[in-house]
Amino acid sequence: MRYTDERDEHPTERLPRKPQPSVTASSSRESRRSSRHYTTDDSRKPRTDRVPLGERPAERPRSTSRDRRRRERRAARYAADPEGELLRQERRHERREEREQRRAERKEKRAEIEERRAERDERRRRKEAAAEQIVVPVADRPSKKRDPTEEVERATEFYNQDSRPRDTVYQESTESGTVNNQSTETATAITPNTQDYDLEDGYGHKRQQSKRYYSGPPARAQSWQSYSSDYYEDEKYPYSPSDNAYDEIQWYKRRSSHDRYPYEDSRSCCACRRRWCILGSIAATLIGLIIIIVVAVVVSRNQFSYTPSTAQVNNTAAFASGGATQSSVNDTRDGIGAGTDAYKYYQGTASNFPNHTLWISFEDMWNNNVNNIQQSCGWLKYGADDSDKEIQDIYNAIQDRANASLVDHRLILALVLQESHGCVRVPHTTSYGGVKNTGLMQAHDGHEYNSRHMDKSIRYMVQDGTQGTKKGDGLVQVLNMYGNPYSAARAYNSGLIPKSGDLSESGGATACYVSDVANRLTGWVNAKSTCPGSS
Known part of the structure; x- marks a missing residue:
């Protein structure tokens, strides 16, 4: 049996050196003409300035005039700036020493390379000599x-x-x-x-x-x-x-037999194990993705950020008709008092509806309706009744948005009572045109109640109805458009005002809507409605 060395598997040192391509003169006149050694006689001149490897080129003889001019310049520089000239001379000597050091290092490296080449050539020579020896046949x-x-x-x-x-x-x-x-x-x-x-x-x-x-x-x-x-x-x-x-x-x-070395069995076993590993990794990846998606959904639901709107009423007619006011929202005694709990049917144009000087105060309107707000969710079968905290949040949201939008807080409260009776858990509805109406004021595709963020969600619902949403108008927009609170109420409910100007026409919405709002502003709470078609 023969034994070999591991180094014989990769005989890199046995390979001969790569032959260098021989440089031959160009055969065509064009290639010779493009050479930098081209001469008039169309032949190349051999270079005689080459220096053998490891030797320094011979220095050129200096002219005495050149040395004299150099010494004169140095003397002039030394006379002008002695310290600078000394520093320049020191740097010159340092650079010369560095060049000498680099030259010596290159020389040592070349000697190393030549030594390795000689060793390699000697090993190759020995290998070739050993291969040429005669092998004695086994028969001899x-x-x-x-x-x-x-x-x-x-x-x-x-x-x-x-x-x-x-x-x-x-x-x-x-x-x-x-x-x-x-x-x-x-x-x-x-x-x-x-x-x-x-x-x-x-x-x-x-x-x-x-x-x-x-x-x-x-x-x-x-x-x-x-x-x-x-x-x-x-x-x-x-x-x-x-x-x-x-x-x-x-x-x-x-x-290699099966009873002593089950080679094929081990391969199939490893393949099966590899297959199960791949399937297990895929399943783990899918489970991880599902967990990440669920966590992202839960976190997104838990995150609730409120951004206040800056929309305001700027129509002077709205301030004159009472839909908007420059008065402070802290003035809650801004009406004629508590008014009368009675219902009077109003119809026709906006001039047939009661003037804003006949409206009751915000304080009296809130106090008259607070009991109904407390029990509204139970009456409407929308879940648990509003808590005291939720009712206080409704009050604060109306005051805050009235101050920001300049809409009269009594008009905002009247629409809250008309749309949801103050129940914060009121569900959204869908109009005949496919519009989603949400929140306390049933705003156009707005926010809904969030039990984890009560105050922010209630403020968002009041803001959507007062200052509008990205997809629909609020009281600010309709007051700027029509300038009258009753016309604004008709446009808020049905989206338009009939050409006749009769605010009692439904226009695809609630016919008694504007009449109900006018009666709430004048003190109506629980009296029976006399509007035709009202339930």
Whole structure:
């Protein structure tokens, strides 16, 4: 059996150096003419200014006039600035020393490279000389029967010697076990051959023989058949114990059989395990994505930010008709008093409706309707009634948005009572045109009540009805458009005013809407409505 070195698998040092391309003169006149060595006689002149590697170029002879002018300039600079000239001279010397140091380093590096090249060439020469030696055929060797124990001892003694080259194997067939280098009949230098260890394992797979050195297998009998199966299963000696190529192949076949080395079973097992790992990673990724999505949805629902609107009434007619006011919202005694709990049906144009001087005060309107606000959700079957905290939030939201928008707080409260009776849990409705109306004032596609953020959601609902949303108008927009609170109420409810100007026409909405708002502004709370068609 032949043993090889691991370094023989990658014989990079055996390769010859890459040949350099030879420089030949150009054949065509155009290529020669493009050369920087082109002359009038159309030929190249050899360069004579080349310097051998590692040598310095010869210095040019200096002219005395040039040196004299240089000394004169230095003397003039020294007379003008002695310190500066001294510093300049020091820097000049430092740069010269640095150049000398770099030149010495380059020289050492070149010497190193040349030394490595020489060593490589010497190793290549030795390899070629060893390959050219004559190999003695096996038939010419002595036919004496070998003793396995002596072979093991000789192999152990041989591989413990460090002076022998490890890329060849010297075999001996004499009884003494010593190598006779002078006789080519008994000792032979065998060149490694890759075909000797690229052997098949019996199943079409190439199995490469190990190239590590070892001290030889344990003492064995006359043939490998007398070995026990434990020796071949032991991973401590994974090498073929024979010198014969046929025995090596048989050894690998026995070692690759299913009962001793289940190669194919291990492959299928690993493939199955890999498949389950891939499926498990995919499932874990999907579960992680689902968890991330759920957490993002929950966090987005829990986040609630309120942005106050800056929309204001700027129509002077609205201030004159009472829909808007410059008075402070803290003036809650701004009407004729508590008024009368009675209902009077109003119809026709805006001039037929009561003047704003007949409206009751905000304080009286709130106090008269606060009991109905407390029980409105139960009457309408929208869940639990409003709590005291929620009712106070409604009051604060009306006052805050009235102050920001300049809309009269009595008009805002009248529309809150008309649309939702003050129930914060009122659901959204959908108009005949597909518009979603939400919140306390049933605003156009606005915000709804959020129990986690009571005060902010209630303020948003009042703001949507007072100052409008991104998709619909609020009281500010309709007051700026029509200037009259009753016309604004008609436009807020149905989206338009009839061409006749009759505010009692429904226009696809509630016919009694404006009449109800006018009665709430004048004190109506629980009296029976006399509006035709009202429930």
